Structures are given as C-alpha cells and as structure tokens.
Amino acid sequence: MIGLPRDGNGAGVPFLRKRFDGIEGFDVCWAGSHPFEPGFCFGSTDGRLLLTDETGQALGDVVKSSASGEAINGVASWQDWVSISTRAEVTFDCVGPRKTRLMFDVGSHGVIATKSGYFLAPLGPSGLMTLKPQAGAPNQAVDIINPSAGQAYFYRVICLRAPDGGEVLAFAHRTSGLGAMLFTGSEDHPLNEISYAGLDVIDVCAVPRADAPLAVAAVGKDGTLILSRDALHDKHPVTMRFEQVQGAAYRLLSARGHLFLLTSQALYLMFGLAERFLSREPVTKSPAPVAVVPMEAVDANLYQDEWLLTVMPDEVHAHFIGEGRQDNLEIVRRKEIRSLTPTALSHSWSEQELHPNRTGAGVG
Amino acid sequence: MATDEMHPTRTQRSQHEYMFTAKHHGGGSRSDACWSPQVTRDGEFSVFDLADLHSIADDGGWLYGVLRDSNHGLRDLGTWGQQIAEFPKANEGVPWHGFPIWAVNNEAPPNRAAETLRPSKEVFQQMEKVGLITRRERKRLYKGDHA
Numbered sequence: 001m002i003g004l005p006r007d008g009n010g011a012g013v014p015f016l017r018k019r020f021d022g023i024e025g026f027d028v029c030w031a032g033s034h035p036f037e038p039g040f041c042f043g044s045t046d047g048r049l050l051l052t053d054e055t056g057q058a059l060g061d062v063v064k065s066s067a068s069g070e071a072i073n074g075v076a077s078w079q080d081w082v083s084i085s086t087r088a089e090v091t092f093d094c095v096g097p098r099k100t101r102l103m104f105d106v107g108s109h110g111v112i113a114t115k116s117g118y119f120l121a122p123l124g125p126s127g128l129m130t131l132k133p134q135a136g137a138p139n140q141a142v143d144i145i146n147p148s149a150g151q152a153y154f155y156r157v158i159c160l161r162a163p164d165g166g167e168v169l170a171f172a173h174r175t176s177g178l179g180a181m182l183f184t185g186s187e188d189h190p191l192n193e194i195s196y197a198g199l200d201v202i203d204v205c206a207v208p209r210a211d212a213p214l215a216v217a218a219v220g221k222d223g224t225l226i227l228s229r230d231a232l233h234d235k236h237p238v239t240m241r242f243e244q245v246q247g248a249a250y251r252l253l254s255a256r257g258h259l260f261l262l263t264s265q266a267l268y269l270m271f272g273l274a275e276r277f278l279s280r281e282p283v284t285k286s287p288a289p290v291a292v293v294p295m296e297a298v299d300a301n302l303y304q305d306e307w308l309l310t311v312m313p314d315e316v317h318a319h320f321i322g323e324g325r326q327d328n329l330e331i332v333r334r335k336e337i338r339s340l341t342p343t344a345l346s347h348s349w350s351e352q353e354l355h356p357n358r359t360g361a362g363v364g
Numbered sequence: 365m366a367t368d369e370m371h372p373t374r375t376q377r378s379q380h381e382y383m384f385t386a387k388h389h390g391g392g393s394r395s396d397a398c399w400s401p402q403v404t405r406d407g408e409f410s411v412f413d414l415a416d417l418h419s420i421a422d423d424g425g426w427l428y429g430v431l432r433d434s435n436h437g438l439r440d441l442g443t444w445g446q447q448i449a450e451f452p453k454a455n456e457g458v459p460w461h462g463f464p465i466w467a468v469n470n471e472a473p474p475n476r477a478a479e480t481l482r483p484s485k486e487v488f489q490q491m492e493k494v495g496l497i498t499r500r501e502r503k504r505l506y507k508g509d510h511a
Contacts, residue, residue: 027503029503029506029507030507045503045506071503071506071507073507073508073509087482087507087508107508109508109509124508202510221510246435247435247437248437248510248511250504250509264437264511265435265437296498296500297500298500298503298504299503311503312500313499313503
C-alpha cells in the first residue's frame with residue numbers, strides 16, 4: 001500500500017511502498033501519475049497497466065495496454081487521451097464519449113504530452129513522433145521529425161514553456177549531446193545540438209524559474225551534470241561532477257529547486273542545487289549538501305512534484321520530497337547528508353544546427 | 365584486427381572452440397557490431413564461456429552473454445554501448461563467434477537499433493535465473509535501456 005497523506009510534511013511519513021503480490025505475474029517496471037485523476041499508474045514488463053488511487057487501492061482491473069505484450073516505458077495524457085509507449089508500439093486511447101484507439105508500430109523510449117495537446121515520443125534513431133489526436137477519427141497521421149537517419153538519437157524529450165507561451169523541446173541525444181528546438185506543432189524549426197567528446201546524455205529535466213523558464217539540467221551516463229539557464233540558446237552550459245557519484249546514471253529529476261539523480265547504485269538527492277544555480281551561485285566551486293541513499297532501482301518518476309517514485313525490482317517506493325526542511329525528510333533522516341564538493345569540468349563544446357525533415361506516417 | 369584469431373582454450377561445458385572475427389573487431393563495415401577495445405580477448409571469451417556454461421540460449425540455439433565489472437555492474441561490451449552479446453549457433457566442427465547486440469546507443473546505425481534484434485524475453489529470464497543479471501538489470505535491458 002502506498003497511502004499518501006494529502007497533507008504530508010515529511011515528518012513521520014514512512015518509507016512508503018506498493019507491492020503487487022496479489023496480481024499474478026505483474027512484474028512492475030514503470031510508475032507514474034494516474035493519467036486522469038489523483039493516483040498512480042503502474043506498468044508491467046508484459047505490457048499491463050494498473051491504476052490506483054493515492055492510497056494504492058486499485059481502480060478497476062489490470063488492463064493489457066500493449067498489444068505486443070512489451071514492457072511499458074511511458075504513459076502520458078492530455079484531456080480525454082492517454083498514450084502508452086513500449087519498445088514495440090505507441091498507442092493512443094480516447095476514453096471520452098468518442099472512444100478511439102490508435103496504434104503506431106514503432107518502438108519508443110517513452111512518451112510525453114505537451115500543454116498544447118501534442119503527444120511526443122522519442123523513437124531513438126527514427127526521430128521524434130508527434131501527434132495531436134482527434135477523437136472519433138479512426139485513421140490519423142503522425143509526423144516524424146528527424147534531421148536525417150543517424151544524425152540524432154531521440155532518447156528523452158521534455159517540453160518547456162517559453163515566456164511568450166510558446167513551447168520549447170529539450171532532448172537527451174545520447175552521444176550527440178543535448179538538443180533543443182522551438183515547437184509549434186506543424187511548423188519546422190532548427191534543432192540545436194551541443195556536445196563534447198565522450199559525453200553521453202541519458203536524461204534531461206526542466207528546472208524552470210520565472211526568470212529562467214527554459215532552464216534545464218541534464219545528466220551523462222557517467223553522472224556528469226549539465227546545467228543550463230536557457231536550453232535553446234546556451235551553447236556553453238555549466239558542467240560538473242561529484243566524484244562520489246557511483247554507477248551508471250538512469251534518471252535525473254527536479255522538483256522544488258532540488259535535483260534527484262538515480263544511478264545503478266544509489267539515489268542522490270542534491271538539495272537546492274538547481275535553485276542555487278539559477279541564483280547564479282558558484283555551484284561548481286562550493287560544497288553542496290547531498291544525501292546518498294543506496295538502492296537498486298529500475299526507474300524513477302515524480303508525482304505532483306511532492307513525491308519521488310522509485311521502481312524497485314519487486315515494488316514501488318514513494319518518497320516525500322515536498323515542503324519541509326531537507327533533513328526532515330524520512331528518506332534522508334536515516335542517512336547522512338554529506339557536503340560534497342563538485343569538480344568543475346571544462347570541455348570544448350561543439351554545436352551544430354540541424355534541420356529536421358518531417359515525414360508522415362499512418363496510424364490507426 | 366586484420367584476420368580471424370582462435371582462442372587457445374575451449375568452453376568448459378561444451379568444449380566449443382571460439383574465434384575472434386576480424387569483422388567484429390574493426391575489420392568489417394561501419395554497420396558491423398564491434399567489440400569494445402576495452403574488452404580483452406579473455407573477457408570476450410568469458411562472455412561466451414559463461415553463456416555456454418549456463419546454456420543461455422534462444423529457440424534456435426544461439427547463445428547470449430554478459431560481462432560484469434568489479435563494481436557489480438554490467439560492462440559495455442560493444443562500441444555502441446551494447447551490454448549483451450549474441451553468439452550465432454555454429455555448425456558442427458566450426459568455431460563459434462559472437463558480437464555485442466543489445467541495447468545500442470546512437471552510435472549504432474538505425475538498422476542495428478531495431479526491436480527485432482533484441483534477444484527474446486526468455487533469454488533475459490534465463491540470465492536472471494542463473495544470476496548473470498539481476499532482476500533490475502533484466503527490466504532495464506528489456507525496456508531497451510542500459511543497465
């Protein structure tokens with residue numbers, strides 16, 4: 001049972017967990033928010049979804065959501081639509097009055113939804129899939145945005161909100177680095193990429209503030225942190241590394257000015273690091289409070305910016321990260337908060353402007 | 365590596381011979397999967413030997429293996445970040461060979477990132493059962509992510 005207190009303040013909140021013992025063969029590999037209401041969504045390695053309320057109580061039956069039975073790696077929603085991604089297909093379901101199901105037989109590393117109503121799925125070397133679905137239309141076309149085969153590998157994508165209300169996409173492009181482009185739906189815009197030799201960007205997250213709406217943090221597979229105040233225009237972001245970070249980086253998440261780095265060996269809670277960076281403090285030169293929580297997690301996600309969900313080999317844990325002093329968090333109180341001094345990395349960044357091609361593909 | 369080379373010993377279980385092929389050590393085309401220069405010959409052979417020892421095979425008899433590092437993680441075997449190697453079933457009397465296959469990063473040509481190249485679910489389950497990979501690593505590799 002997860003059982004989240006709605007007014008949780010960290011104090012007394014235990015190390016919450018959700019197990020799936022009562023569901024035959026439910027091998028959890030993904031966790032996130034319920035697509036339509038407060039609660040959770042859990043995905044399994046055989047392509048099934050379980051929706052629960054915030055107490056962990058199942059809402060309906062487990063649903064087979066991947067026709068191929070592949071592992072769920074992303075769930076996103078917009079209005080009445082929910083999209084589910086696996087390495088074999090991306091599906092779109094309208095649960096409103098005009099029920100519609102669309103399926104696209106290309107593997108994805110995940111899926112997100114933008115505020116403007118587009119679903120975006122990073123397809124690795126095949127590009128970025130975009131779709132603004134229409135209820136009731138059985139056959140629709142998706143757009144695939146790709147500079148050209150092999151020039152960019154679309155591994156993760158996030159959507160940022162520009163001051164003028166427009167949308168900017170930021171990408172983790174693996175060894176091609178960090179990418180960013182304006183996104184206006186049907187129009188084409190250049191894709192800016194920055195990288196340096198040896199960099200392998202595996203995740204990117206938004207760290208926006210009113211004075212830096214396009215700020216992002218990204219992480220390399222070796223734990224290198226990349227901090228940028230403007231993903232679209234900054235060609236020389238701050239690059240740093242904590243030598244104490246061990247293991248291969250899996251996820252980088254941000255909430256409330258903190259950064260949460262999940263690696264193959266531990267969860268690193270870097271308190272206030274994003275906030276201090278945005279406040280122009282010399283983050284590469286001063287020690288930072290970092291809690292190290294050893295764990296072997298599969299994946300991680302945020303829930304409403306107040307809970308950090310970690311997918312463990314057999315269960316899902318929820319860690320309260322909401323308001324409150326950092327040393328009052330239950331996940332941290334049992335661990336030592338260390339003062340770690342980062343190493344500033346000085347790399348010769350290269351940049352390139354790519355001009356994506358757009359191709360259409362049928363989906364239905 | 366300009367020419368194929370044989371490993372001096374045979375696998376401990378099946379007494380298979382193993383050949384380091386030039387094709388998968390930089391002597392082939394750009395689209396050929398290659399072993400990482402950081403993986404020694406003995407390391408490469410140990411991936412095959414353990415795959416044979418534990419009979420990590422698919423329906424066609426092809427073997428699959430991994431290599432653990434000193435920090436209990438999985439090593440990258442290939443130049444595209446692959447962490448699982450595949451060994452096509454060799455005919456009787458012919459040495460086996462292999463190459464890194466899964467999962468790949470953006471260095472791989474698009475045809476090498478195809479989902480169809482991923483080993484079957486049963487292969488991952490066999491690896492977990494004998495302790496070659498952890499439950500966590502199985503789930504990540506199965507999703508196409510590095511472990």
